[in-house]
Amino acid sequence: MSLISILKKKNKKTLFTTPSHSGRIYILKKFYQWYRADISEVDAINPTEALAKAEEKASKIYETKSTSFLTNGSTGGILASVIASCKQGDKLLIWKNSHPCHKNAGTLTGAKIIEYELEYNSNWGIYEALTPRQTEELLKKHNPKAIIVTSPSYEGIVSDIESISKICKKYGVYLIVDEAHGALYPFSDRLPKSAIPYADFTVQSLHKTAGGINPTALLHCNCELNVKQALALITTTSPSYPMLATIEANINFLNSKRGRKKIEELIDRIVELRSKLTNFEFYGDDVTKILIKKQGLSGYELSDILFDRYNIEDEKTNEKSTMLLTGIGTDKTKLAKLEKLKNFNFTK
Numbered sequence: 001m002s003l004i005s006i007l008k009k010k011n012k013k014t015l016f017t018t019p020s021h022s023g024r025i026y027i028l029k030k031f032y033q034w035y036r037a038d039i040s041e042v043d044a045i046n047p048t049e050a051l052a053k054a055e056e057k058a059s060k061i062y063e064t065k066s067t068s069f070l071t072n073g074s075t076g077g078i079l080a081s082v083i084a085s086c087k088q089g090d091k092l093l094i095w096k097n098s099h100p101c102h103k104n105a106g107t108l109t110g111a112k113i114i115e116y117e118l119e120y121n122s123n124w125g126i127y128e129a130l131t132p133r134q135t136e137e138l139l140k141k142h143n144p145k146a147i148i149v150t151s152p153s154y155e156g157i158v159s160d161i162e163s164i165s166k167i168c169k170k171y172g173v174y175l176i177v178d179e180a181h182g183a184l185y186p187f188s189d190r191l192p193k194s195a196i197p198y199a200d201f202t203v204q205s206l207h208k209t210a211g212g213i214n215p216t217a218l219l220h221c222n223c224e225l226n227v228k229q230a231l232a233l234i235t236t237t238s239p240s241y242p243m244l245a246t247i248e249a250n251i252n253f254l255n256s257k258r259g260r261k262k263i264e265e266l267i268d269r270i271v272e273l274r275s276k277l278t279n280f281e282f283y284g285d286d287v288t289k290i291l292i293k294k295q296g297l298s299g300y301e302l303s304d305i306l307f308d309r310y311n312i313e314d315e316k317t318n319e320k321s322t323m324l325l326t327g328i329g330t331d332k333t334k335l336a337k338l339e340k341l342k343n344f345n346f347t348k
C-alpha cells in the first residue's frame with residue numbers, strides 16, 4: 001500500500017502511542033488535516049514499510065541504485081552525500097561561492113575543504129559552469145576524495161556533468177551534484193540533462209521548482225556507498241509522514257502524463273514570452289529560470305522597478321541582471337504579468 005493510502009486509511013486500533021495530539025486535538029485548527037495524517041511508526045499502520053516501497057518505486061522511476069526522500073531539503077542530501085563519501089582528513093572540493101551547506105558538510109565530516117573558483121561573467125554578474133578541463137586540472141592538482149558541483153546554478157548555468165563524471169571516474173573521485181534547482185530535468189527533454197545517471201550522488205529540492213512543499217527534496221545515489229547509514233546520522237527518528245507522502249505524490253505527479261504536460265506547457269509559455277520581450281536580453285541554459293537584463297539599468301535597479309511598479313518580486317538579483325524563477329506552479333496568469341514588461345521602457 002502506498003504511503004498516501006496508508007495516511008488516508010481509517011485506523012481501528014486505539015493508539016496509546018506518539019504523537020500526543022492523537023489526531024484529535026488540532027492546536028492550529030487551520031491545519032487539522034495535517035494533524036490527522038501525522039502518525040508514528042505504530043504496528044497498526046506500519047508507515048515504515050510503505051515508505052520503503054515508495055522510495056523503491058522512486059528509484060525505478062529515476063533509474064537509480066537508491067532514491068531517498070528528504071524532509072530536510074537538499075541541505076540534508078548534501079550533508080549525507082559528503083558523510084557517505086568522506087572521512088576525517090579526506091579532501092573535499094567545493095565551489096567558493098557554493099551554498100553554505102557544502103562547506104558545512106565538509107566541516108561536519110572533518111574533511112579538508114578546498115575551494116575552487118569558476119569563471120565570472122561580468123556582463124551578467126554570474127558565474128559560468130565548471131568545465132571538464134577545469135575539473136581534470138583540479139583533480140590532478142588536489143587528489144580529492146569527492147567534489148561537489150552545483151548544476152544548475154541559481155541562475156540556470158549547467159555544467160557538462162556527463163563529461164565531468166568520466167573524469168571523476170578516471171581519478172577515482174566521488175561526484176556529488178547539487179541539482180537543487182533542477183528537479184524538473186528528468187521529466188522533459190527540453191530542459192538540461194539531469195545529473196542523475198552520471199553522478200554518484202544527485203540532490204534535488206522538490207520545493208524549489210517541482211511543486212513540493214518546503215523543504216522536501218530527494219537524494220539519488222548511483223554508487224556503492226552506504227547512503228542510508230549516512231542519512232541516519234543526520235535524520236530524526238520521528239519523520240513527518242504527511243511530508244513524506246507529499247514527496248511520493250510529487251514524484252507520481254511529475255512522472256504522470258498530467259505532470260509532464262504541465263512542464264511542457266510551462267516551457268512553451270516561457271518560449272513564447274521570451275519572443276515577445278524583445279526589449280530585454282536573456283541568458284542561461286535553463287529556460288525556466290528567466291535571467292534578464294535591460295540595457296541602461298543595473299540588475300538592482302531593474303529589480304526595484306519590477307517590485308515597485310509591477311508588483312513583481314524576483315528570486316535573485318546582482319549588479320547586472322535579475323532572475324525570475326518559474327516552476328510547475330507558474331501558470332498562464334502568473335506569466336501574463338511578465339508579458340506586461342513588453343512595454344517596459346525605463347532607463348536611468
Ligand SMILES: Cc1ncc(COP(=O)(O)O)c(C=O)c1O
Nearest residue numbers: 072073074075099178180205217
Ligand atoms: C544551489 C543550492 N543548493 C542547495 C540549497 C539548499 O536547498 P534546501 O533549501 O532544499 O535545503 C540551495 C537553497 O537555496 C541552493 O540554492
